[in-house]
Amino acid sequence: MWNWKRLGMAAGVSLTLIAAGCGSSEEEASGSDSSSEEVSYGEEMDYEITGVEAGAGVVSKAQTAVEEYGNLEGWEVSTSSSGAMAAALGEAYEDEEPIVVTGWTPHWKFSKYDLKYLEDPKGVFGEEEQIKTMVREGLEEDKPNAYQILDQFNWTTEDMESVMLDINEGSSEEEAAQKWIKENEDLVAEWTKGTEEVDGTEVKLVYVMWDSEIASTHVIGEVLKQQGFDVTLTSLDNGPMWESVASGEASGMVAAWLPVTHGSQYEKHEDSIVDLGANLEGAKIGLVVPSYMDVDSIEDLKAAE
Template identity: 45%
Template sequence: MTLFKKVTGLGTVALLALGLAACNSDNTKIDDGKTAETTVTAGDSVDHTITGIDPGSGHMELTARALKEYDLTDWNLTSGSGAAMTAALKKAYDKEEPIIVTAWSPHWMFSKFDLKYLDDPKLVYGDSEEIHSIVRTGMKEDLPEAYTVFQRFNWDMDDMGEIMIAIEDGTKPEEAARTWITSNKEKVAVWTDGVPKVNGDEINLVYAPWDSELASHNMMKLVLEDLGYNVNLSMVEPGPMFSAIADGSADATFAAWLPNTHKTYVDKFDGKLDDIGINMVNVKQGLAVPTYMKDINSIEDLKK
């Protein structure tokens, strides 16, 4: 029986409705009879969502600014811990699903996953950054031995990366840091050469809840303990981190990303912090995607 016979008696309007419904699929009919495929945009592929980290971080502040600068008004920025962000990245990566995350280097995720930064033509995230060692005012007089070590402290992304990857693979932070120190005695000796040992002097280090800072502060904790210090480590959000150093309740951090990420905090506590040197150069931050997302290479692409 033909389709026409089945619908006889439904009337012209019903026939037209049936015909239109038959065309209402993932494809769209166009005048020349050819089928046009529906285009899925970058935003559609990730539900217009960027997966972020802790809401108090300078990185999230810059990402919110990027959404404004690039006129991405219909996009959402989710917040959470760094661990939650990397868990979401792993879940998507394992299935080769699209995802956009807030990212920074050094970080173990660039070793575990094949990722690329999105170009930032407006330089909202700046160019490369530096990590600075920040101490409380008066520390030079109170803890001169540690102050000298902190002034000399300098390493590179590969150094930090060794500790970060070991921790991610299941090694305890102090154990991973000790392995690095044992393998890099000459580098550590540059920081500690001629510095006299102390007898249980207490020192308080504070750091932001990022894998990179977990690595650096556990490493420095062991260096200081080898010099005789009693070291207390505290992990807090960036705002309280700078506040603690400014009010003297903490002595130092090696987690100040400048000139962009933590500029707001450095400006806020101007005159109450002592920036005593750069401990790492050429660090980077921005938005990143897996390399299998071949059609997305710039933040500008998110507007399409």
């Protein structure tokens, strides 16, 4: 992991917004009540978008945005990890300092902080996404009960964010998953409906180390354990995660963001992987800022001087 640059460095970016109704010097001379106000983040932003892992789709799209939007000339996307991004966001938010991060929904940060996506007029980040379940070829024949549970797994953004927030506030992944399962027994029963308990059948699930995928994978992993499966959960980078399912090394994953975030990986492996459909609708990626920042669109950001 790389060391985060301290916020508040010199040579930042100016974001100049003129208050609605401001007037020209002639209008002011004529007695207008209009006034103008300049809000500058120039010495604090250092032309930097705070990113996550270098292989993440949202980082790739942020880099594309820097190329596509002329007003982002001179900007850089700094890569690290989702945890480091969240830490930087939290520090900036606490001090009401400006920050732009690569963000996605679901994520606990939207429950903890007042945040907003920057509008994306060029559509670089695409529309809403689905999080889909992918399994290896032959799983339905080899392990039909595991296949059916994974196929029936489906929940909401609110469900996922509640698990993520519990983990962020100190619960272990297993504790947070078990708590959610206990509080949502009716929904879990829908996932296991029509299946039989097993005795130690092995299931290997893989996931990328994003807060959202940590939550979903541990929840479905706990459900499979309660049904008698011997479950192994392994975190991998994006590419290896897809390759492990496509090669049959892993049983499956519930962490496929499509069509944008993992689009290139899906195109590479779609002929050797089984798509079980969406387990969550309405996922989203983009550039995210605290709501106290007076900027609403990517186009409101200013090029480096």
